[in-house]
Amino acid sequence: MIDRAQVLHVAKLARLALSDQEVERMSRELSAVLDHIEKLSELELAGVPPTSHVVDVVNALRSDEPRPSLPRDVALASAPEPLEQGFGVPSPGAS
Amino acid sequence: MSDGELRELTAAQAAERIRSGDLSAPELFEAYRARAAADADDLNAFTWVADDAPAAEAPSRETPLAGVPLAVKDLFCTEGVPSQSGSKILEGYRPPYTATAVAKLAQAGTTLLGKTNQDEFAMGSSNENSAFGPVRNPWDRERVPGGSSGGSAAAVAAGLAPWALGTDTGGSIRQPASLCGIVGLKPTYGAISRYGMIAFASSLDQAGAFTRDVTDAALLLRHMVGQDPCDSTSLAYPGEIELPQGVDLRGLRLGVPEELTGEGIESGVREAFNATLALAEQLGASIEPCNLPHAPHALSAYYLIAPAEASANLARFDGVRYGLRVDADDLLGMYTQTREAGFGPEVKRRIMLGTYALSSGYYDAYYGRAQQVRTKVADDFRAAFERFDLLVTPTSPSVAFRLGEKVGDPLAMYLSDVCTVPMSLAGIPAISIPNGLSDGLPTGFQLCGPAFSENRLLGAAYVLEQALGFDGSAARA
Numbered sequence: 001m002i003d004r005a006q007v008l009h010v011a012k013l014a015r016l017a018l019s020d021q022e023v024e025r026m027s028r029e030l031s032a033v034l035d036h037i038e039k040l041s042e043l044e045l046a047g048v049p050p051t052s053h054v055v056d057v058v059n060a061l062r063s064d065e066p067r068p069s070l071p072r073d074v075a076l077a078s079a080p081e082p083l084e085q086g087f088g089v090p091s092p093g094a095s
Numbered sequence: 096m097s098d099g100e101l102r103e104l105t106a107a108q109a110a111e112r113i114r115s116g117d118l119s120a121p122e123l124f125e126a127y128r129a130r131a132a133a134d135a136d137d138l139n140a141f142t143w144v145a146d147d148a149p150a151a152e153a154p155s156r157e158t159p160l161a162g163v164p165l166a167v168k169d170l171f172c173t174e175g176v177p178s179q180s181g182s183k184i185l186e187g188y189r190p191p192y193t194a195t196a197v198a199k200l201a202q203a204g205t206t207l208l209g210k211t212n213q214d215e216f217a218m219g220s221s222n223e224n225s226a227f228g229p230v231r232n233p234w235d236r237e238r239v240p241g242g243s244s245g246g247s248a249a250a251v252a253a254g255l256a257p258w259a260l261g262t263d264t265g266g267s268i269r270q271p272a273s274l275c276g277i278v279g280l281k282p283t284y285g286a287i288s289r290y291g292m293i294a295f296a297s298s299l300d301q302a303g304a305f306t307r308d309v310t311d312a313a314l315l316l317r318h319m320v321g322q323d324p325c326d327s328t329s330l331a332y333p334g335e336i337e338l339p340q341g342v343d344l345r346g347l348r349l350g351v352p353e354e355l356t357g358e359g360i361e362s363g364v365r366e367a368f369n370a371t372l373a374l375a376e377q378l379g380a381s382i383e384p385c386n387l388p389h390a391p392h393a394l395s396a397y398y399l400i401a402p403a404e405a406s407a408n409l410a411r412f413d414g415v416r417y418g419l420r421v422d423a424d425d426l427l428g429m430y431t432q433t434r435e436a437g438f439g440p441e442v443k444r445r446i447m448l449g450t451y452a453l454s455s456g457y458y459d460a461y462y463g464r465a466q467q468v469r470t471k472v473a474d475d476f477r478a479a480f481e482r483f484d485l486l487v488t489p490t491s492p493s494v495a496f497r498l499g500e501k502v503g504d505p506l507a508m509y510l511s512d513v514c515t516v517p518m519s520l521a522g523i524p525a526i527s528i529p530n531g532l533s534d535g536l537p538t539g540f541q542l543c544g545p546a547f548s549e550n551r552l553l554g555a556a557y558v559l560e561q562a563l564g565f566d567g568s569a570a571r572a
Contacts, residue, residue: 002451014406014450015413016443017431026447029505033448036506037395040464043471050466051473053298053328054522054546055285060327074191080420087415093425 002030098126102571106163106257106311107338110204113161120155120162124148124206127164131209131255138231138240140250142169143177144209158204160318165205166256168247169213171197171302172291176207180293181215181225181243184437185418194291195323196260196302203318208256212246215439216409217267217295219243220511223502224441231498232275233570234536238495241271241511244305248275251305254571258315259305264296265397266491266515268303269527273490273539276529276567278556280304280312283546284522285330287316288323296404297328299397299519307567309528309557313338316549337550339557345379347555350483354390355514361493363533368489371530371540374562375487380555385479385486389471393517396472398509399452399465400520405442406449412437444505473521480545485555488514490527490539518543526556529565537567 002010007027011018018026072085081088101123104112112118125148130136132144148162155162167173170180172190179185193201201207214224222230222245230245232238233253240249244261248271251259261268263281272279280303287302294300304315317336323329351372356365376382414420414433421432438446452461479486492513501508518525523546530540540559544552 006451007447010447010451010454013454014446015410015427015430015434016438016446017428017435018443019435022440022443026444029444030448030451032506033398033509034451037399037461040392040395040399040468041460043389043392043464043468045464045467045471048467048470050463051469051520052466054473054520055328055330057285057328057330062324070191077191078188078417080414080418089415090423090426090429092427 002027002034098130101126102130102254104257105307107314109257110161110163113163114156116156120206121148124162124164124208127208127256131250136233136253136255137236138233138249138253138255139228140212140230140246140253140255141166141209142179142212142227142246145207148206155204160200160204162204162206163257164208165200166208166211166247166250166259167197168244168259168261169210170217170262170293171260172293173197173207173210177210178293179226180217181213181227182437182442183226183419183439184412184434188417192291195288195325196319197291199321200315200318211244211250211259214243214245215442216293216405217243217262217264218405218441218445220266220270220508221496221501222246223498224439226439229498232495234276235495238497238536239274241274241491241495243267245271247305248272248277248279251307252277252567252570258307258311261303261305262292263301263303263519264299264401265519266512268305269515269525269539269541270491270511272305272527274495274537276537276565276570278306278309278312278529279527280316281518281525282316282320282549283524285328286332286547286549287319288321288326288329290323290325294408296401297408298404299401309339309553309560312526313553333547334550339554341554341558343379344375344555344558347380347485348483349375349380349382350385350479350486351382352387352390352479352486352488353384354387355488355517359492359510359513360489361533364489364491364493364538367531367533367538368540371559371563372487375559378558378562385483387472387475387479387517389468389475390517392468393472393520394509394513396465396468397512397516397520398448399461400469402445402449403452403462404449406446406453409442409446469520472517476521476523484551485542485544488541490514490541494533494536494538514541522546524549524552526552528556528560529563529567531563531565
């Protein structure tokens with residue numbers, strides 16, 4: 001069961017400003033999904049290594065050489081507030 | 096040929112005619128373009144349709160795919176062409192580059208017909224989670240096409256595109272292919288570059304093909320595989336993808352996992368599945384039951400791993416570099432309000448679930464445990480493939496459900512993926528082929544094999560397809 005306080009805590013971590021209605025719904029829906037997932041705790045998994053990735057590749061590195069990249073104006077073209085040399089954002093303020 | 100007759104050709108047939116000079120590529124393109132742009136079929140399958148064919152670098156007759164038009168799921172970045180992954184948060188985004196899979200196909204001669212509708216960020220099994228509205232199933236417009244690649248599936252089934260690209264994270268190609276009565280192929284993880292695919296769950300996402308027949312799937316796959324310096328998880332494909340040619344299944348050992356063929360499969364789907372097993376036996380295959388003991392837990396593991404990865408991947412949508420921004424007095428307010436306004440309910444749900452599963456105090460119990468289950472699921476497949484060449488299951492436990500039927504019950508929606516998720520966790524290739532109708536709606540037959548067994552998989556699927564003789568023309572009426 002995920003209560004309201006937990007939903008608000010997770011929403012803060014996830015940078016989501018949920019409405020009151022969404023908080024209530026999220027608590028109900030996430031609880032139902034987590035109840036189902038709870039079955040995983042029945043499995044005996046001691047000593048089983050985790051799989052984060054199925055491909056057998058370790059440290060796929062490339063040589064560290066300069067390559068052409070997107071021109072600055074192209075990279076900035078999709079931004080809501082492009083500045084001459086970067087992305088414009090509101091002040092971090094007091095938060 | 097009339098436009099309708101042109102649209103009855105498979106992609107391979109159309110390419111052959113263009114190369115031999117019997118058909119012009121622009122004529123074929125216009126037949127599809129006009130049909131797709133008008134949406135006279137009322138499917139909402141496309142989010143964008145080309146105005147005209149892009150200028151080809153080489154004359155189409157000299158390329159292997161000869162200018163045959165291609166529909167592409169919205170989440171593939173296409174330079175200068177809208178690419179929103181079905182989300183409001185990427186409103187107006189036109190990427191400055193093209194995804195490798197799309198670029199390779201263009202090099203092989205395909206022309207970009209349009210971008211297809213999808214569940215937002217590929218999260219969904221019904222295509223009802225799209226900022227562009229739901230897609231309808233061409234077999235019954237009151238029903239869903241499946242998801243998340245619902246637009247690609249509906250477009251190919253309805254004859255609005257000869258073939259289409261999709262992506263599959265937990266079943267997003269195979270399930271909609273099944274519900275729309277077409278072929279859907281999810282290749283081995285790493286076989287196709289993920290560069291330029293707007294990410295959902297990076298350790299699971301894989302590009303693949305929607306086609307009318309197995310030959311077209313092989314043809315499209317052939318030109319997409321290969322290592323890409325822009326995706327460090329991509330791999331060189333061992334050998335070449337062959338066009339399937341077999342006539343029987345003699346010597347092929349098929350395993351039927353009991354955990355994915357019993358409880359929870361709709362009776363009509365199960366009957367069609369069993370009939371095809373009998374057919375495979377007649378064609379010379381040996382059929383034996385087998386077990387994937389951890390498959391019943393795959394769905395739970397998936398619904399922790401995929402949301403966890405998604406919550407990290409979707410952190411980049413913050414109103415700074417592209418897409419939507421909601422103005423606020425300070426930076427944190429801009430982030431939280433942009434994300435609140437830009438993401439739909441299912442995406443928020445998964446971000447929340449994933450953030451929770453990764454948060455301090457819960458990580459080991461949820462995410463860590465899910466990764467251990469993933470190991471067990473992959474081990475189960477490895478053990479089964481010591482005895483069997485391929486495993487077979489129904490693709491989706493049900494036929495297409497009604498629009499709205501599962502929207503209010505996320506868990507019921509997630510259960511749509513029960514037969515497709517285990518292969519995704521193991522990173523192995525799987526294909527769904529049309530397996531006849533149940534109450535007038537398509538069912539799917541899924542085959543899966545070990546990593547990089549695509550030729551074996553396509554070969555068996557082809558023989559079954561020829562023997563089944565499924566007629567999908569009703570959906571193209």
